[in-house]
Amino acid sequence: MSTLDSQVEEKRKEIHTDAYPMSIGEVINLYTDGDLDIHPEFQRIYRWNEVQKSRLIESILLGIPLPSFFVAQQENGVWDVVDGLQRLSTIFSFLGIYKNEDGDLQPPLRLTATEYLPELEGKYWSDDFNNNCLSKELQRSFKREKIDLKIIKKESDEHTKYELFQRLNTFGSSLSDQEVRNCLLIMINKTMYDWLNVLAEDENFSNVFPLTNKQKDEQYHTELVLRFLSLKDVPIERVRGGIDIGEFITKRMREIAADSNFDMAAEGEKLRKTFRILNTALGENAFKKYQGGRYLGAFSLSIFEVIGLGLGFNIDSYSETNPSHLVKIREVSEGLLDNPEFVRNSGSGARASSRLPHILPMGREMLSL
Structure with a gap:
């Protein structure tokens, strides 16, 4: 047997799956009984509009097959949705049973007209919400429609569902890399996800990054927090050899999230101190080019990697009240080009x-005291 054959055989042993069709009514019962976890926190990341939601309901009413749904079986038997989160939450929202991350029931979905079913305009699921609702016949037909479920059994390797989620939501996805990472982190370590978001909204951190609204919508400010945490202390050997930086940051995030010894309080304070000092020394010019006696252009990732990560590496040596330390940072910034x-x-x-x-x-050396 070749080495490749052996690797394939070994890895296949780590993944145990099953598949079978299930009616939407059965899936609804799983959700209301607490046997299906759909991660309502993801609604802040996925960006489906009312038209997209209505088109999904239209497809089900017309009997158009939906792509497969993927779930992972937890140790307690609950199914953790890996792919199909937005579709399922739309279905539950239409039925008026969808709950947010705090467990609060959300207002039911009001449909809009679609290309094939313009009469969907203003429709609700039932007259519990509005008299303009689906008939009992359409409700029965809707709940009897089948969907295809792929199940990752609990005997599988514990990282399988995260790997599957990442792959399914990376190829051809409308999500940014960081939005996919955010979803992964919610599944792996929600406490760390919340912590990262708090750091990304830090006033000093925000002040030194003049990002566009689009960059913020795509969670680039959160990615910059993760880049800082992943790279400021990393051994240089780990970033040699032509690595894919996006994959590396995702891998580091998963390592940190699974590390019980990672001190979020201490690491958070190092980030806050770094950006307090940068904001005092350079403000919004912290990561811009200095040419002809003035700062020009937009945020430069290369400058961030020198000054932001270099200062972060040396931050324990810096004092926020020592003027010479601020001068040092300005000198490095102005002489970089x-x-x-x-x-x-x-x-x-x-x-x-x-x-x-x-x-x-280079940054670690330049910013050393």
């Missing part, structure tokens, strides 16, 4: 995989 090595390893043509092995040690 005069550094041939920085110029050679930054800019639009420098990929993170080739840039980081040079940029990270």
